[in-house]
Amino acid sequence: MSTYVDNRHPSTEVDKYREGVKIETAEQGAPGRVTEDRIRVLPNAVLVLDGVTSRTRPPDRNGGWYASKLADELARLLNDTDPLTDLLAQAITNLVAEHDLVPGDSPSATASMVRWNADTIDALVLCDTPVVAFGQSTRVLEDTRLEDLRPDPDILRWKNEPGGYWVAEADPVAGRQALTATWRRDETRSVIALTDGVSCGVSEYGLFAWEDLEQLPLGEVLDRIREAERGDSEHRRWPRYKTHDDQAIARISFSA
Template sequence: MQVTYISEPTPGGVNDDFVIAGERFVVVLDGATQLSESGCIHNVPWLVKRLGTQLATALVTEPDASLTSILAGAIERVCAMHAGTCDLSNPSSPSSTVALLRHGADTVDYLILCDSPVAIETTDGKVQAITDDATAYLPGYTQDDLRRTRNQPGGFWVASTKPEAAEHAVVGSLNASEVHRVALMTDGMSRLVERYEWSWSRLMDVAESEGPAAAVRAVREAEHATAPGTFRGKQYDDATIAVCREFTS
């Protein structure tokens, strides 16, 4: 599998995204902006780097395990790394979305937890964007709202301190021979489609033909031209995309 990717922080900021890839897998993470009083001495980059590394290790060493069990195990191991120093019962503990892709012997498997989408183009030219859109239906988006609904039934689920969050991920599998290309991204990149009316095909075309950095430049230009307050959420965000091709056995 051929993979090209980029991960860039908000201009002047620290990158809370993380991407790691091998010849048969890709992991894309988007760490949530840290809430106050998290009960944790670590920042979001600490979490995403360790979670991403744990996921990558399991994807290499446990090739036949389900993606759900791989994610649950990775969350559990990261929790063990700071259980002695941090209050893991705090609902504001650092957290991350997850997008995984694994190229198996004959399949392309994916997992999505929270709002980091995976766009898949099949060999017939059809494009399907797969996401976990639970955050679109929350009763509110203040810090208190997020604390009440994060990793709770009826709310939304992220990778943080509860391994059972993995059971709420969106998972699926396709025949590898039917997959032309796949793009995994954080919502700082998918906003080109969700806010700025690009198509998924256009986004993948630019990232593939002009390089992932061209897609980031397009995001920054669109963000810069947007008046503050036009959309809910941040005007600028960390942007990560990984484009995958060549799904041969």
Template sequence: MRVTFATEAAPGRSNEDFVAATPEAVVLLDGAGTPAGSDSGCSHGAAWFSRTLGSAVLASMTQCKDALASLLAEGIKSVASLHDGTCDLSHPGSPSATVVMLRRTADAVQWLVLADSVLVLDAGEPMVICDDREAQIGASHRAEMDALPSGTPEHTQAHRHYVETLRSYRNRDGGFWVAATDPHAADQALTGSMPLDKVHAAALLSDGASRPVDRFAITTWPHTLDLLADQGPQALLRQVRDAEHSDPEGKRWPRGKAYDDATAAYCLI
């Protein structure tokens, strides 16, 4: 498997995304940070969490053949043990992350998707796999935030309120699930496999990198796969930034973050 990837932090911020790969496996995480003025109960932060969990999961994917959900559960448990003595893991703002895992075996492609990062399989037609439970819940709570211009104090306050409201739905039945401190979240992931000869390529995208299709609607999944194949992941990130720069106040595309960390991995199977 040939893997190329690119990642870029939102302007002026540290990158909370993580991506890494081996010839047989690739993992992408999008860490959920804490808005300014909001507490997390953790001294390490979302970038540390996504990097630490991603590294642990990738190592286990290459060392054993267990189901991906089991490997993710063990990774969550392991990372929690690294900071449960120094941080309040019961805090609702404890660092969390979306997870996409892809593994190539001798005869199949296996995947796992937890939360709203996106996996697109090129199987003749794009097969898009994304867990949209957070978006469904968030839709009823974001009207105030979306009505305000990005970058204003009012929008910043509304975004903080939105994030803190969604915390009450995190990792519980009837809510949405992310990798945080509870290993049982891995059981809620979308998982599957496809025969190796049915998949030509795959794209793993953080929600910052999938924006041109699923938030801005300025392109399509087939065109995105073509762009990745012809010009590589960095070209997709340029498309993201060009769109964001064209609408800095969120008037055309209301959103919580005017600019978001963006990460894309493209795999030739």
């Protein structure tokens, strides 16, 4: 049975940022393990993070721990005006100071952020946690720098290095290497933010188009990905280093 959660936040809330907005989330861990993905729903923002799994780190300092700490710090810092890259860089800086994190030898996480006001929607993506906006056209904000380096057998040498890929860890420079976009709210019906355990259903498996994820029940999306992965348990159809990944997706509808 699926363990996804579908959290709906009705547009009847008095908070001015939520008027006309519906937020749905769904998440589940890979079978047999505790998820390291994290979702935070704030008055006018949604954060989706994916803690990077490490077999060498203790559970109290793994990717899930870092993703939780980073999400909490971003939620504390978030405001309506500062660039999202600055907020991410400051959050990383604060965690380094609070937990004595060392660049290159600390847990890490990918991150996406969506923040809105009455006029605009801001989005940020760092590493493989894309954000997709739907309106008259589909606009995909994705960071492919990690994927572009996959053929390198020593890919970790490129982590948080110029010309390589960037992920939230212990170097605040990574926050300012994130990709960003701003869209007009009156031209945007909805936005999704999702970890690679869900985006793989579009980019790797071809089970969906991005537009399908605007309409389908989120739990159904997660279940269909799991079913496809079980049918390819030997990784022949879709080469990958693990059968299942943690899954997290948030959908913000602005026409509710």
